[in-house]
Amino acid sequence: MRSVDVKEIADAVAEMARESNYFLGEDVKCAIQKRAQEEPWPVAKSVLEKIEENIGIAEEGVFPLCQDTGLACVFLEIGQDVHLTGGFVEDAVNEGVRRGYRDGYLRRSVVRDPLRRINTGDNTPAHIHYEIVPGEQVKITFAAKGFGSENMSRIKMLPPSAGAEGVMDFIVKTCEEAGANPCPPIVVGVGIGGTFDKAALMAKEALLIPFDRPNPDAFYAEMEEKLLRRINDLGIGPQGFGGETTALSVKIKTAPTHIAGLPVAVNINCHVSRHAERTL
Ligand code: SF4
Known part of the structure; x- marks a missing residue:
């Protein structure tokens, strides 16, 4: 049995909230670049080039890629031989989201109730999916989902x-x-x-x-x-x-x-x- 302090989860989530909003994955960037090169319609080609330019500006300036910085979807794969310590894991994930969005100057886009629509002010709560897997590691995947x-x-x-x-x-x-x-x-x-x-x-x-x-x-x-x-x-x-x-x-x-x-x-x-x- 291995112990993992939930503080590490909070830190990782905060980091990923910022990182994912500033930097796109290589697979996405390559696909856009390839399409921009191959696209025969000039207007479409120029839009794809603008998208590439936007990705570059976000990377260099460390700016969000888009004004909608997403709802935080967090996927936790928890090894069955892991003992989580230091607090409640859900609180830790939300603490990470709160810090990541605050420190990264990311838009807070979550309303507490779907009909009364008051903004929670810190982009929490995250939508968390838990999966118990073999082993003694915790894998965290963070996705900022635009609406x-x-x-x-x-x-x-x-x-x-x-x-x-x-x-x-x-x-x-x-x-x-x-x-x-x-x-x-x-x-x-x-x-x-x-x-x-x-x-x-x-x-x-x-x-x-x-x-x-x-x-x-x-x-x-x-x-x-x-x-x-x-x-x-x-x-x-x-x-x-x-x-x-x-x-x-x-x-x-x-x-x-x-x-x-x-x-x-x-x-x-x-x-x-x-x-x-x-x-x-
Ligand atoms: S769908 Fe939303 S997050 Fe995606 S580019 Fe458009 S406004 Fe931005």
């Missing part, structure tokens, strides 16, 4: 007879209806199977998969490629200005499901696909 794209996400309980074609049609239709709202080029996370809630969680987790990591299942790897092509064929383009670059990546996660159902969730992220990881 221009979150609002365009959809879930549907399809009949099993819909099959792969029905699933793909729903995913593409969701992206088409989203149009320019999620600040394309978008990143598409898909959850297929499980239950209503599990599908949505898998879709969000799929957004955290590096672009260059192929799906281990050849069937779904092929589906991801087909979907990326179909979404880019929609012609929405960067920020909705047309062209061949509507999406940068499509990632799918799956889970066993009930014989009577086929849940599908599509979680859309914008090109500001912000996340960071630490292992303690």
Whole structure:
């Protein structure tokens, strides 16, 4: 049994809140650069170049990449041989979010109640997902989720007879209806199977998969490629200005499901696909 002080978790979360809002991952930057080079439509090309310029300005000046600095989604994978000490883990995560957003001058975007809408003033509470895993480490993944794209996400309980074609049609239709709202080029996370809630969680987790990591299942790897092509064929383009670059990546996660159902969730992220990881 290994002890981990929750203070370390708070420190890591504070650091990741700032880092993820200033610096995009190499996979995202490479994908945007490649698309900017290959994009044949001049207007789309120039938008992608502006996006690259914005990424550079944020990195150099240590400024947030976007005014919407996101809702803090925190994924904790806790080894079953870890003993967390020094306080309650949820308080530690929220302390990290509070400090990260305050010290990083990041916008506070959370309201305490969905209908009465009073800002909590410190971007807490975080949305925390816990998973118990083998081992004696704690892996923390922080994602700052913007809501221009979150609002365009959809879930549907399809009949099993819909099959792969029905699933793909729903995913593409969701992206088409989203149009320019999620600040394309978008990143598409898909959850297929499980239950209503599990599908949505898998879709969000799929957004955290590096672009260059192929799906281990050849069937779904092929589906991801087909979907990326179909979404880019929609012609929405960067920020909705047309062209061949509507999406940068499509990632799918799956889970066993009930014989009577086929849940599908599509979680859309914008090109500001912000996340960071630490292992303690
Ligand atoms: S969708 Fe993304 S790029 Fe657009 S405003 Fe929100 S965080 Fe910013």
